[in-house]
Amino acid sequence: MNALKKSLQEILRYPSAIIGGVFILVLIGVAIYAVIAIPYQKAIDLWRGGEVVWYRNPKNVPPAWYNWFSIKKQPVSFFINSTQGNYKKVVVPGTNNTTQITLTYSFDYQYDGFPQEMSLYFTTKFASKQPYVTVNWLAPDGRNIRIDNLGVSRSQTFRFSQNQNLLAQMGGTNPMEGLFTYTDPQKPVKGVYQVVVDGTTFEQGSDIDAEFVLYGKVYGIAGTDHMRRDLTVALLWGVPIALIFGLVASMGTSVLTLIIAAFGAWYQGWLDELIQRITGINLVLPFLSILIMIGTFYSRSIWTILGATIALSIFTGSILSYRAIFLQVRESMYIEAARAYGASDMRIIFQYLIPRMIPLLLPALVSAVPSFVFLEATLAVLGLGDPVLPTWGKIIDDAWVNGALYKGYYYWILEPAVLLMITGFAFALLGFALDRVFNPRLRGM
C-alpha cells in the first residue's frame, strides 16, 4: 500500500502524467454518460434510423458554435409545431360541414445567411374529400407572398424550394434568397417572419395539422452528416467503444503475453521452444492483411475483430523480451527459497514471477492503448468498421467516402479526428510518464 502511494506520488511529479490522467478521467466520465444517456440499442436504432428519425435535421451542416467565430451568423435549424415554437391554430366552423383552419408559424430571423431549405409536413384527417390549403409567406418588410394552393393528402411534405409555383414567381433567384430578401441579394431582412397556412376542410371531423421546419446552415453541438444524422450521437458513442476496444485489447494482449512468457520461462523445454516457434511464425503473418481478411470474409463485428487482434498480438517481440527477463528472475534467490519450502509451480508463477513484472507491464499496457484505438479507426477507414455501432472511425470513413475534404465539410473529419487524437495522446502521455517512473534506467534521461 505504501509502495503504491509512493509510486503515485512519483507519477504526479510528471505534468504529462497529470494531463494524460485528467483527459482519461474525462473520457471515462463521458463514456459512462454516453452509455447511460443513450443505451446500446437506442444508439444503434438512432444511428440506423434514417429519415424517419432525422427528417428535421439539415444535411451536412457544421455545428452551431461555428457562429461564435464568424461575423456572418448562419441560421440555426429549428422546427415549429403544436408542441414547440410560436404556433397558432384558429378553427372557424363554416357552412355545409366546411371548416376554416388557419395555422400561423412565426419566428424571429436574426441571421446573416439564408437557410438551406424550409418544409411543411402536413398531417390531415379526412374520409373522402381532401382538405385544401393556401400557403402564405409574410416578411417583416411587408411583403405578402402567396406561395401555392394545393389539396393535401393524409401525410404530405411541402418543400419550399421545390415548389414549381414559387420557383416561377421567383424568376431565376433561389427561393430561399427570394423569400428572405427583396433588395440586397446578399443580406436577408431581419425580423419576424410568418408562414400562414389557410386551410379549408370539407367534412365533419376533418382536420389539418402541419409542422414547419427551417433547415439552417448550422446544427447542434457537432453538426450533421450526409444522412441528416446528428453527429453528437456517434461522437458520444465513439468514446466508450474506443476506450473498451483500446483497453480490452491492450490489457488482454499484455496480460496474456506475460502469463504465457512466464509459463514458458518456468517450465522451459518443449513449451518454451513451442512459444518461440509460434512467435517466429506469427512474425511472418501479415497482421493487418489478416485482420482485413477476417473483416471481409467472416465478420465485421467489433468484438470479432477485437478477439482476432488480441490473438495476433500475443506472440510478438514483447513475449521474447518478457521471457528473457523471466529467465533472469527465475534464477534469483527468492525463487530458490520458494522452491526450497515446496511452493507449487502455479504458486511460483502467479505469486512470485508475474508480480515482479507488473512495473514493466503497466507502462507497456498504457502505451499500447493508442495503437489499438487507432487500429479500430484504421479498419473503419478501410470500410471494415462495425456494421451497426457508430464509431469515430466510421464517421471518418463516411466523411472520406462522401468527399468531405473536397466539398469543404472539414468539421465532419476534424471532430472524430480530434477526439481520436485526444484519446491517443492522453494514454501515450500517461504511459510515457509511467515508463519513466517504473524504469529507473530511463530516469533523468
Place this chain on the structure above:
Amino acid sequence: MTTGAVAVSKNIKKAASKGTFARVARYSAVRLATLFVTTVIGIFLTIIIANMGGYVDTIMRNDITETIIQQVANDPNAKKMAPDVRKQLIADRIRLEEQRLGLNTPVVVRDFKFLTGALQLKLGRALLMTSDSGSKTVRLIILERLPATLLLMGTSQLSLFFASVFLALALSRKYGGLWDKLTIALTPSSAAPPWFYGIFLILIFAALLKILPFGGLVDAPPPSNIIDYALTVLKHLILPASALIISAFFLAIYNWRTFFLIYSSEDYVDMAKAKGLTSRDIERRYILRPTLPTIITNFALLLIGVWQGAIVTETVFLWPGLGRTIFRAIGLFDIPVIVGSTIIYAYLLAMTIFVLDFVYALVDPRVKVGGGSRP
C-alpha cells in the same frame, strides 16, 4: 571401449580439428531448417486464413452463379433458346468457371498444391485481378505495383531512419537541452498512424491551400516529357511520404536517443572521456561501434518492411502501390495475389534473419556464430 564410444570420441576430435567451420555449418543448417519450417507454416496459415477454411468458396460460388445468370439473361441469343437448353447452358458455364478457378477440387488438396507452388515461388495466376497491362500473372501484378511502393516507402523510411539516427546522436550529445525536451514532449505524436496525419496534410495542403494534389501518382494526363513526369511524381509524393515520416519521427528519435544514452553511460565511455578523446572519436569508436548490431537489425527489418507497403496510407492517398493491391485482392477474394505477396515477405524476412546472425559476428567480435544463445 565399445565401437559407439570410439565413434563419439573420434567425432569430438574431428569437431575440435575442424573447429569454427563445423560449428558454423551445423548452426547454419539448424537455423536454416527452423526458419524454413517457420516460413512454411506461416504461409500455410495465411493460405488457410485467406480462404477461411473453405468459406470463401461458398462466397465465390454464389458470385459465379449470379454473374453467369446475369450474363445469360443479357445475351440476346440466349433469349431465343428453350428454357431447358438455357438452363443447361447456365449449368455448363458455371461448371466451366468453377473448373477454371479450381473450385471443383477439395479445399485441402488445393491448399497443399498452392503451398508447394508458392514455396517454389510459382505464384501462379490471379483469379480475377489483372495488371494494368492486362496480364493475370501474379508475378506481373506484383512487379507492376512494386516501383510505386518502393518509391514511397523507400523515400520515407530511408530518410526517417537516417534523420532519426543522426538527430538522436546529436541530441544524446547534449541531453536535457531545449531540443531534447521538445523531442520528448512530441514523442506521443507517434501514437497516431500515418493515414491520420495524411488526412490533416490533405486538409491543409490540398483542400485549404490548394498547392499539392489530393492523391494519386501523377497528374492526369501524365506528361510525356520524362523530367516533367518525374516532377509531377515528386509533387504527388510529398504528402504521403511526409505522413509516413511525421507519424514515426519523434518516437524514432526518442528511442535512438535513449538507446545511445544508455550506451554512453558505460564505464569505457567515461574512461575514453577521461583519456581526453574528442567527442567525435568517442561517438564513432565507443558508442556507434557497440550499438552497430542493433542499428543494422533495425535497418534490415525496415528494408523488408518496405515490401509490405502501407495499406491504409496508400488507400487514403490513392497511391497505386502494393498495399492497395493487397487490399483490393482481399476485397476480390483473390487468394493467389494475397499469398504471393505474403510469401515474398516471408522469404525476405527469413533470409534477413539468417544473414543478420553472420553480420553480427562480423561487426561485433564478442559474438560467435552458433556459440551459445544470445539474448
